[in-house]
Amino acid sequence: MNTTTATYTATLQKLREAGEVFMPGHRACIGCGEVLAMRQVFKTLGRDTIVACATGCMEIISSPFPTTNWDIPWIHALFENTAAVAAGIESGLGAMKRKGRGPAQEVTVVAMGGDGSTFDIGLQALSGALERGHNFIYVCFDNEGYMNTGIQRSSATPYGATTTTSPHGKNSIGQTTQKKDMPLIALAHHIPYVATATPAHPTDLARKVRKARDIKGPAFLHVFSPCPTGWGTDADLAIELCRLAVETGVFPLGECVYGKYELTKYVKELRPIRDYLRLQRRFRHLPDDIIDQIQDNVREHYEVVKRKCGIIGSAAD
Amino acid sequence: MARRVGAEGSFAVAEAVRLADVDVVAAYPITPQTHIVERLSEMVASGELDANYIYVESEHSAISACLGAAAVGARTFTSTAGQGLELMHEVLYLTSSMRLPVVMAVADRALSGPLNVWGDHSDAMAVRDTGWIQYVAENAQEAHDLTLCAFRIGEDPQVLFPVMVHMDGFHVSHVVEPYFMFEKGELGDFLPPPKYPYPLDPNRPVTMGAFAPPAVYAECRKAQDTAIKETYGTIVKVWEEFGRRFGRQYKPVETYKTEDADTILVAIGSFNQMASVAVDNLRAGGRKVGLVRIRLWRPFPVQAFREAVQAAKNVIVFERSMTYGGTTGPVCTEVKSALYGTLHQPRVMNFIGGLGGRDMSPRQFEAMFDRAREIAEKNLEIGYETIGVRG
Numbered sequence: 160m161n162t163t164t165a166t167y168t169a170t171l172q173k174l175r176e177a178g179e180v181f182m183p184g185h186r187a188c189i190g191c192g193e194v195l196a197m198r199q200v201f202k203t204l205g206r207d208t209i210v211a212c213a214t215g216c217m218e219i220i221s222s223p224f225p226t227t228n229w230d231i232p233w234i235h236a237l238f239e240n241t242a243a244v245a246a247g248i249e250s251g252l253g254a255m256k257r258k259g260r261g262p263a264q265e266v267t268v269v270a271m272g273g274d275g276s277t278f279d280i281g282l283q284a285l286s287g288a289l290e291r292g293h294n295f296i297y298v299c300f301d302n303e304g305y306m307n308t309g310i311q312r313s314s315a316t317p318y319g320a321t322t323t324t325s326p327h328g329k330n331s332i333g334q335t336t337q338k339k340d341m342p343l344i345a346l347a348h349h350i351p352y353v354a355t356a357t358p359a360h361p362t363d364l365a366r367k368v369r370k371a372r373d374i375k376g377p378a379f380l381h382v383f384s385p386c387p388t389g390w391g392t393d394a395d396l397a398i399e400l401c402r403l404a405v406e407t408g409v410f411p412l413g414e415c416v417y418g419k420y421e422l423t424k425y426v427k428e429l430r431p432i433r434d435y436l437r438l439q440r441r442f443r444h445l446p447d448d449i450i451d452q453i454q455d456n457v458r459e460h461y462e463v464v465k466r467k468c469g470i471i472g473s474a475a476d
Numbered sequence: 477m478a479r480r481v482g483a484e485g486s487f488a489v490a491e492a493v494r495l496a497d498v499d500v501v502a503a504y505p506i507t508p509q510t511h512i513v514e515r516l517s518e519m520v521a522s523g524e525l526d527a528n529y530i531y532v533e534s535e536h537s538a539i540s541a542c543l544g545a546a547a548v549g550a551r552t553f554t555s556t557a558g559q560g561l562e563l564m565h566e567v568l569y570l571t572s573s574m575r576l577p578v579v580m581a582v583a584d585r586a587l588s589g590p591l592n593v594w595g596d597h598s599d600a601m602a603v604r605d606t607g608w609i610q611y612v613a614e615n616a617q618e619a620h621d622l623t624l625c626a627f628r629i630g631e632d633p634q635v636l637f638p639v640m641v642h643m644d645g646f647h648v649s650h651v652v653e654p655y656f657m658f659e660k661g662e663l664g665d666f667l668p669p670p671k672y673p674y675p676l677d678p679n680r681p682v683t684m685g686a687f688a689p690p691a692v693y694a695e696c697r698k699a700q701d702t703a704i705k706e707t708y709g710t711i712v713k714v715w716e717e718f719g720r721r722f723g724r725q726y727k728p729v730e731t732y733k734t735e736d737a738d739t740i741l742v743a744i745g746s747f748n749q750m751a752s753v754a755v756d757n758l759r760a761g762g763r764k765v766g767l768v769r770i771r772l773w774r775p776f777p778v779q780a781f782r783e784a785v786q787a788a789k790n791v792i793v794f795e796r797s798m799t800y801g802g803t804t805g806p807v808c809t810e811v812k813s814a815l816y817g818t819l820h821q822p823r824v825m826n827f828i829g830g831l832g833g834r835d836m837s838p839r840q841f842e843a844m845f846d847r848a849r850e851i852a853e854k855n856l857e858i859g860y861e862t863i864g865v866r867g
Contacts, residue, residue: 206678207678208678209548209676209678211544212685218687219687222683222685222686222687223686223687223688223689224686224687224688224689224692224696225686225692226686227683227686229681229683230681231678231681232676232677232678232681232682232683232684233676233681233682233683233684234544234547234676234683234684234685235684235685235686235687236540236543236544236567236570236574236685237540237566237567237570239536240536240537240540240543240567242537243532243536243537243538243540243541243544244540244541244543244544244547245544246502246530246532246537246541246544247500247502247530247540247541247542247543247544247545247546247547247550247552248544248545248547248548248676249544250500250502250528250530250541250544250545250550251499251500251528251544251545251546251547251548251549251550251552252548252550253528254499254500254526254527254528254545254550255499255548255549255550257526258497258499258526258669260549260669260670261548261549261550261675261677262677262678262679264678264679266678283533283534283537284533284534284536284537284540286533287532287533287534287537288537290533291530291531291532
């Protein structure tokens, strides 16, 4: 057994042994990649955690009154204010601790939302919270659209994808805009930690979650979350889609610690984008020339990321 | 002993917040509330107040951060006005339905458009249905006292509701007045440290903000309505205790020379002080007139209000906001609704004025009484009339 495998096995063992804080019985769709990712995040963080959750799939599937899946303190307020609610939680705990009130232990404050609440409607509140430097983790579970309301486009929906509000047709290719680069927007606030992760890379995800928790100040985690319902894929493909997204370069796995970029899974030879697109109904209408264009864009973007990480051309090979 | 000081209403509020030893302040600057948050920023910077001040990027985030802080059991204050209160709007419902005792001072201001930073009650009336306890301070002293009471009332285990302390923008927030400022320690155990019964705490996890399908939503709303009505007793009790301890007594409905009055003016806010001068002037001329000041707006003190006006033939409602295309202004609608179906049915007349910071003189209040007499004598039917407005 080599070192990597040993670490992998050890981490998985730890994850297995860690108690559940997101309990069984949720109502997510079959094959949901987002709920897998969420469970991994909170399993890693454990019980001394308070969660502020935005409106969205993960909220709806876990909290129909009078039931709940959450065995840790959890609050949902609105769609766009989650980062502000978390900021209040963190500030409140801090002030109370100074005055000898509130929980005695160190508490990790987490704000979580989908791409709609992060990239779009909650961007202002998120920007404010990152700028002010609250000690909290913001986790964006990105399923690339407003899936909870019936698969509408967001600014995280990739170019060419068909959704109910970016349908393809005679005059449209589907989504006509490029996906917003959310990790870079987070980084523009000069926060100490930004990382990308997927539920198909659980040891990588767990390591990043722990790092986000241990670093003082705001941390932003961008978690790729395949949505079989919204993307039009088989229900057993969430993990495969995560792997393909990383291996094709669609979703580079990396982190930036105090301004230092690193690809935590560097893909020397990107797989063809077609391997990823062909599994998803949302891309099935795309003609070859558009797919070629997407391929070029992905490769170009991956080169940009590589340069940021100090991997220049073949020198790193 | 309380010190007699001269200061703006805004400072009187800030001093009350300091005395309450709040844990978190989250606020965004907006005229005419700015002096409150400037003073609080100074207090935090100088160490006079041991609080975390969250310099939020909007009012929406201000109240959201207060919601989060209150949910972990922190004593929490914010302040806003006009457009700021409107930007908070949807979060206000959440704060009350989650039963979080946030305290907010509102320096009431007109709503755009056209843009206007001066005082009226458009903002207060627009948030009438958000489920907060709303009451009114008419001067700096009241702003000081009633802000302190707001923490005590909101945090009472029988209450657990957020409280809005309204004061007229500029007329209260910016006017320098003499008032008695409490000294630290003088409050005794009137305001004990906060102890929220159901905080977000890893040692005792709770889920807050679960969604309610049709099978339970209506019950949630009914429970909230019942709960806010039941706060009335505690509000009165706290104000009575405050009166016993510190000598200044506040009531949900305040009366002035109403005992034998055949015509009573009903109003909310600082203009009542002007109206009381008009009452004095008319009384000097032999007219039997009086004034009823509504202090508690939500929950509306139906019984106390009915009792206050029960002997009058005519009731004049003066108010500083409009409901475009409505039957009357919002305060008059409330008043009529409170009186309809009772045995005693006075004639109710509605005048709207003082919009967007326009002053009202005692003479204009006297004119309202004259006009009311004319309406009564000629048996005219009016919905509402505007006062001091051209065109």
